[in-house]
Amino acid sequence: MNLRSVDLNLLVIVDALLDEAHVGRAAERLGLTQPAASNALARARALFDDPLLVRASSKGFRRTPRAEAIREPLRVALAELAGVVSLGPISLAGLRGAVRIVAADILAAPLGGVLTKELAQRAPGIDLVFHPWHVGDEVDRLERGEVDIVVSVTSASGASLRSEPLGSYAYSIVMRRKHPAADAEVLDTDLWLAFPHLVVSGRGDRRGSVDAALDRIGRQRRVAAVAPSFLHALELLRDTDLIAAFPQIVMSSAAAAGLVSKPAPIPLDPISLHLVRHSRTDMDPAVTLVAELVRKVAPNLQDG
Known part of the structure; x- marks a missing residue:
């Protein structure tokens, strides 16, 4: 089964239905109307290919063997998911790992020292790995997952790429x-x-x-x-x-x-630098922190 096709809200309702073994009480517990709970039960029966609840009397239902089998695993899974969602922000001091950067040495040399100093204070468990600059292939390496952050003189486009300007340098x-x-x-x-x-x-x-x-x-x-x-x-x-x-x-x-x-004795167009990262690191706190520091520090380096 493709999990992307599963409605998490439906599983929450199924958990209540199986726990209560009663459509009305499950609806009241979740703040739903009874027709909405009945509709959810019909969708759950299609999802699990099982009746789940069968009428035992004029006033109630009993769980099918399939319902009994999934009841506890479903409860545990939802509890674990709730725990993940309720986790507080990760402590920067507790972060561990390496962030891989590609930047032309025009920026890598002065930037490296500043970043290392900042990370030593805020997140000493993060290691910086500067990869060699190869002209023209830095974004390809980012898309292949070889590096996490690129600082480039050109912007980058693509559904999976995040590109933002860092500043202009005269x-x-x-x-x-x-x-x-x-x-x-x-x-x-x-x-x-x-x-x-x-x-x-x-x-x-x-x-x-x-x-x-x-x-x-x-x-x-x-x-x-x-x-x-x-x-x-x-x-x-x-x-x-x-x-x-x-x-x-x-x-x-x-x-x-x-x-x-x-x-310069004649007008020369300034260069612009861009920070580029991939969407796969959107939720990576180490990469996010280093990108934040690059964004903060890079514009000030022109005053060196």
């Missing part, structure tokens, strides 16, 4: 503190483009949204290096005269020590 020009352009009172376009540039791309692409913005004003830059991650890129910036246009959030990372940022 671009800044990042360089080492002793870079030849670091002391400039104003970093104009000519000075910015006078130095070789560094970009981050998991696919090895040399062009991106910054180049599209330069195209609009008829300018170009020389991309001298491509790094697969922001952490790698920040290390390169600290040791060279490379210059980069990165979302300001990178400055929240400890790896940005020794670097400075300046306003």
Whole structure:
């Protein structure tokens, strides 16, 4: 039998009918009309393929052998279900388990430390597992159940997906503190483009949204290096005269020590980050808590 086709309310009425062995008393006990209780008995007879109650006299009924057999298991099952429903909220301190996150290192690096600190205070039994970022397949991994939370630069759609914006992050020009352009009172376009540039791309692409913005004003830059991650890129910036246009959030990372940022000399569209999770974790208190913390912390990281 498919349990989705079973009406739980009907089982509650059946429990009263079998206990009372009387339609009128069962109806009174449940606050139903007698016709409603009689209708429920007819539906229960169809469900169990048994009369359940048969008339024993002009004033009452007796239970059939099938009714006697299901009476106690049904009572126990309903009592256990009532206990589940009446359980209070789970104590965060008592939560145990791991929450698996995929996030580009632009966010994973600064976010990881903050989340770990918050969880140590609120739910020390939850472990954070950051999975490697693979460009373009993060939502597929979420749908396959390999991870629980994705932080992505793109939103996601689908009946089973929950996607919400975390915030927008403006671009800044990042360089080492002793870079030849670091002391400039104003970093104009000519000075910015006078130095070789560094970009981050998991696919090895040399062009991106910054180049599209330069195209609009008829300018170009020389991309001298491509790094697969922001952490790698920040290390390169600290040791060279490379210059980069990165979302300001990178400055929240400890790896940005020794670097400075300046306003971009041309308009650059900010990036938007989204938190994506799957509906199968809607009732998972550990995943819900971590998602809540990501939602709370992420917008503030751009101030790092």
